[in-house]
Amino acid sequence: MTANTREKTSTSGKTPVTLLGLGAMGTALARTWLAADHPLTVWNRTPGRAARLVGEGAKPAGSAAEAVAASTLVVVCLLDDASVGEALAEADLAGKDLVNLTTTTPAQARARAEWARERGARYLDGGIMAVPPMIGVPEAGGYVFYSGSTELFEEHGETLAVPAGTRYVGEDAGHAALHDVALLSAMYGMFAGVHHAFALISKEESIDPVTFAPLLAEWLSAMAGGVHLTADQLRSGDYTKGVVSHLAMQVAGTPTFLATAEQQGVSAELLRPYFDLMARRLAEAGGEEDLTGVVDLLLR
Template sequence: MTDTPSRPSLTLLGTGDMGTALGRAWLAAGHPVTVWNRTPARTAALAAAGATVADSAAEAVAANRLVVACLLDDASLGDTLDGVGLTGRDLVNMTTGTPAEGRDRAAWAEARGARFLDAGIMAVPPMIGVPESGAYVFYSGSRALFDEHRQTLAVAAATTYVGEDPGFAALHDVALLSAMYGMFGGVLHAFSLIRGEDIAPRDFADMLVPWLGAMAGLAHRTADQLQSGDHAKDVVSNLAMQAAGGDTLLRTAREQGTSPELLAPYLHLLERRVAAGHGHEDLSGVVELLDAGDRGGHRS
């Protein structure tokens, strides 16, 4: 008979919906977990699953070297760890924030003697701890911390390390979410167009989903154009043609009683780019209109 190897222990700060999902995954995999939450009652589910509940954030942090935070926002993280000793701790911040907050929090943690890793969770709670769900987490910051704890972190979701810059996890997270919400905006506009007609939304969705999947692949061409700096490379449907078609989209919206507010700003950008003499280019040139100029020294 052989002894089952013990799993590394960790501390979890924050037991909301996502924190609880993370805690359940680690506990189910055999990791001893110490938890803390500002509202103690919200630790009950994890306590019932075998977690140790700490009376304070300081006590929770003192219990383990690996400390994972999944709180409301960056300010909550600062408040929770204010005055808490972090020397020798490995702090993994799964709290949603901005790239600048990730960079500032890394410097803050390192000044207090901790290694720091920021994270961006690409999942909703039911996907956590379910390998086939497709859930994954972006990580950036200390490579040594990531390498040491990668197996433990991977219990909750697949891991994707995106660089030493602590702001990159949040940047990747927000960039993907921004693309998602832009797509959702188009989806809602499309469903509004067919409302009131003899078209079943479910039947329309059966056509919409594969169409969007086919079009999403064009992001590779956009990436190639941006990386080369040549917005006219491999153009299939130029900007002038696409901008001209925008009038049909807007007239159809008016006819169908659909507000153009989700679509009109995008079409306006196409028109501006064409008016500036770039009608021969592809859509990638519109990125130039979105660049506010000041990237704070972090433009890659």
């Protein structure tokens, strides 16, 4: 009988989980597993953070190594990759299933997967696409990207889905982190545009930002569908496919955006780098393309 089988026949009938890291996200994860009756062992570098969870049914561990020994399924949610290495330095990982939800780069995730393999553990990396209040609330839409051991994901998928939805993106351990950072990078780009838009109207007493917000949200939602056209153009290599507003026309319009910013007393530093890339692409490839060619300029 395997260790996993023994654990699944525990009193609750649920897979025991060890969780290392009890920050805001770790605490949210812990509470969802406790609410779902999973036996939970917890450890945090600052022991006091575990007190409330112990009162809710979690079992405290005196060290990370002790916590790892308590369960086959070990979930890590720490500050950074270095923290993971430090916490697990003395732990026996042989036969363990290590799920790392710590935010890292793709290269760090791949290196950590090899590090875990050398120590006899199966490894799964995760990128959490949610904030703590979304954990345990299915209707909030949060989910976690997972990549790495297919067998680990298939075996523990039900347990991992308790806090948030799961999306497996392949055996390359770096792909969860890559998906995570790619989506968040797009988010920050969107926020940059949002902040520039609000800056433009901020000095106009007759324009209420609360009234303006629905217009902005509706416009961004309408434009979001353009990602599918960009993806299709990248796959086909034809950047003129399905073009509605070609590059030459869009570059010709950029002086108006810059002039408006100047007239409103707003810095154009969020827009200008992208406009510069558009102008470079126009000079190199001509004006019949869509904006997709900017992707090529970003590749080094």
